[in-house]
Amino acid sequence: MGKHIAIAGNIGSGKTTLTTLLAKQYNWEAHFEDVDNNPYLNDFYEDMQRWSFNLQIFFLNSRFRQLQDIRRQPKAVIQDRTIYEDAHIFAPNLHAMGLMTGRDFENYRSLFEAVSSMVQPPDLLIYLRASVPTLVKQIQRRGREYEDGIRLDYLRRLNERYEAWIDTYTEGKLLIVDVDNLNFADKPEDLGFIINKIEAEFNGLF
Secondary structure (H helix, E strand, O other), X not given: OOOEEXXXXXXXOOHHHHHHHHHHHHOOEEEOOOOOOOOOHHHHHHOHHHHHHHHHHHHHHHHHHHHHHHOOOOOOEEEEOOHHHHHHHHHHHHXXXXXXXXXXXXXXXXXXXXXHOOOOOOOEEEEEXXXXXXXXXXXXXXXXXXXXXXXXXXXXXXXXXXXXXXXXXXXXXXXXXXXXXXXXXOOHHHHHHHHHHHHHHOOOOO
């Protein structure tokens, strides 16, 4: 089976852009987050408390199916966002903010534990670290209507949880890329910098 590379990072950190660029660079198969076909996303941003549980269950189901597909692929796959981020960052944050009930959160967490025991972690996880100002700038630049209402304190809380998760990540190889001073979407030299860091991790992986 092919290798599995995954990109993790907060909303607006550049996951989809880097996934696309690396897939082209290495002729990897790209697997993207199913944003356009998500029936809960617009409702969630309008009423987080009502739709948080539904949204997280949708993501858990879609990412589990995606991972099953990835492990059947004969070539290397690069994935935009992991199954772990919902369980370690988004769902606990919604619960802590009072936007998901304790009953729903325990139900979700129990289901995640059952599902995650049946999947393999990525061979390499690339974490895109970005400050809140960088996230805001990139969210505004892509102009998704449903993201207009994202609050700064929401992004800040997510960033704190991302850092806590990455500090304890032991599932496999990890590469952290600080993207605050990089513009890999428009500057080939910045993309080259990231590629060099990735290739340093490839020893023994391919």
